[in-house]
Amino acid sequence: MTHTVTEHFSEQLSLRARALLRSLGAAVPEPGTLAARTPISGGVLLPLTASTPADVDAAIGRAATAFRSWRTVPAPVRAALVRRLAQLLVAHQDELAELVTLEAGKIGAEALGEVQEMIDVCEFAIGLSRQLYGVTMPSERPGHRLMETWHPLGVAGVISAFNFPVAVWSWNTAIALVCGDTVVWKPSETTPLTGLACHTLLRRAALDVGADPEVHQLVQGDAAVGEALVGDTRVALVSATGSVRMGATVAPRVAARFGRCLLELGGNNAAIVAPSADVELAVRGIVFAAAGTAGQRCTSLRRLIVHRSLVDELVERLTTAYDQLHVGNPLDDGVLVGPLINERAYIAMQAALLRAQEEGGEIVCGGSRVELIGEQAFYVRPALARMPRQSDLVCEETFAPILYILTYDDLDEAIALNNAVPQGLSSSIFTLDQREAEQFIAGSDCGITNVNIGTSGAEIGGAFGGEKHTGGGRESGSDSWKAYMRRATNTVNYSTELPLAQGIHFG
Incomplete structure (x- = not known):
């Protein structure tokens, strides 16, 4: 595209973003120093105003004040707010998904899937509102009851990333609100418009059900x-x-004031392909996990550990599949791979590919830039790189569509390679051997361990998160709600005596 055509296209995208905000009920923001850009063209969608330190202080103050009354609302009644939010998300799924595409560059199917994930987690939280269970246990003292109860924690601060600009917010917010917490959200500075849209929908939901809209605050910057x-x-x-760098800064600061952290950080996810694997199934799972979202998921597949007897066949099949991937404007039909988020991501990808070659690796296919929509948009072909060993480069996470291919001879070696990186988020194995599958599930040190599917595409019913440098946090399903509440052990004496524990006699 010529400069003039690209500029015109960016203006069209900007107009579309304004229209989507209006359809979602959000006021178009006043111009300021924070620019919402689209990776589709690299142009500015809208300029808006960043929050000042005073704004952040005031938002936390409002959330803290709202918590005092919100915590006393019965959990099933709090769920009415989340239920109404889910209804609004259903009604506006297409508009919100398109805004995700404009800001994050996701193809339409993935953007719609992300909004569906929001709806799903709202449904989970609604059911959870009647299942915030404590436990009772036998007391050693007669006429006493011993139990544990769970109570709202307070203000939850949510800091989210560009690659899932709305889903991760909903994981935290839907559950936190049902648990009786209030929320202050800082979206990625790369995706401020989706933040504004979600905040608007939540406040509208609160007004619709008679809840205090101040339970949710938005800060930008x-x-x-x-x-x-x-x-x-x-x-x-x-x-x-x-x-990981962000988490290494956040965790000590929160710990220094004895607050709580829930961290979801980097992933360097591996899939093992065993000799017994269904190769056709493996190819499909590998391609989506490695190339989906242009390799910009925390669960993206970055390392492929293939049995030596199968590697040549698998590389040939993957090369054929990669050659057929349609890279392009994510607003267009048939596109499977959209843009990288910005130039910095492109530079990091090219630097990693150069290092791979310097370390004896072979770039089998991909890696080149695809010139589509001007100089400020960065589209690339997903890359396959055969590596002689798991080097320092392979142990690092590059947030781009690079899949490093390694070989192994026995499963213990493959599991050791899977575990020999600082991160511990997601992992998978393709095998039809149940013993191998069970050995891998027990041996992988990741928070997510899959069999015969890729590393990405987690459901909201299971707790999401990982170990080691991934941070140890758990969000979304299972008992992750406990992170948003405080536990109290209660002893109730309904006798006329005052016996002490451990049989102690005093006085």
């Missing part, structure tokens, strides 16, 4: 805004999604 949120003692829980 760069790392300084996040730092203000992280350092405030009124924020009981900081749930942060992003890089």
Whole structure:
């Protein structure tokens, strides 16, 4: 595209973003220093105003005040707010998904899937509102009852990343609200418009059901805004999604003030392909996990550990599949791979591919830039790189569509390779041998361990998160709600005596 045509296209995208915000009920923001850009063209969608330190302080104050009354609302009644949010998400799924595509560059199917994930987690939270179970246990003292109860924690600060600009927010917010917490959300500075849209829908839901809209606050801006949120003692829980470097900064600051952290950080996910694998199934699972979202998922497949007897066949099949991937404008039909989020991501990808070659690797296919929509948009062909060993480069996470291919001879070796990276988010094995599958499930040190599917595409029913440098947090399903509440052990004496525990006699 010529400069003039690209500029015109960017203006069209900007107009579309304004129209989508209006259809979602959000006011078009006033111009400011924070620019919402689209990776589709690299152009500015809308300029808006970043939050100041005073804005962050005020937002936390409003959330802390709202918590005092919100915590006393019965959990099933709190769920009415989440139920109404789910209804609004259903009604506006297409518009919100398109806004996700404009800001994050996801293809339509993935963007719609992300909004569906929001709806699903709302449904999970609604059911959870009647299942915030404590436990009772026998007391050693006669006439006493011993039990544990769960209570709202306070203000939850949520810091989310660009690659799932709305789903991760909903994981935290739907569950936190049902648990009786209030929320202050800082979206990625790369995706501020989806943040504005979701905040608007939630406040509308609150007004529709008679809940206090102040239970949710939105702050926008760069790392300084996040730092203000992280350092405030009124924020009981900081749930942060992003890089390992970000987590290494957040965790000590929160710990220093004895707050709580829920961290979802990097992933360097591997799939093992065993000799017994259904190769056709494996190819489909590998391609989606490695190339989906242009390799910009925390669960994207980055390492492929293939049995030596199968590697040549599998590489040939994957090369054929990669050659057929349609890279292009995610708003167009038939596109499977959209753009990288920005130039920085492209530079990191090219640097990693150069290092791979310097370390004796072979770039089998992909890696080149696809010139589609001007100089400020960065489209690339997903890359396959055969590596002689698991080097320092392979142990790092590059947030781009690079799949490093390694070989193994026995399963213990493959599991050791899977585990020999700092991150521990997602892993998978393709095998029809049940013994191999069970050995892998027991041996992988990741928070997510799959059999005969790829590393990405988690359902909301299971707790999502990982170990080691991934941060140890768990969000979404299972008992992840416990992160958003505090536990109290209660002893009730309904006797006329005052016996002490452990049989102690005093006085």
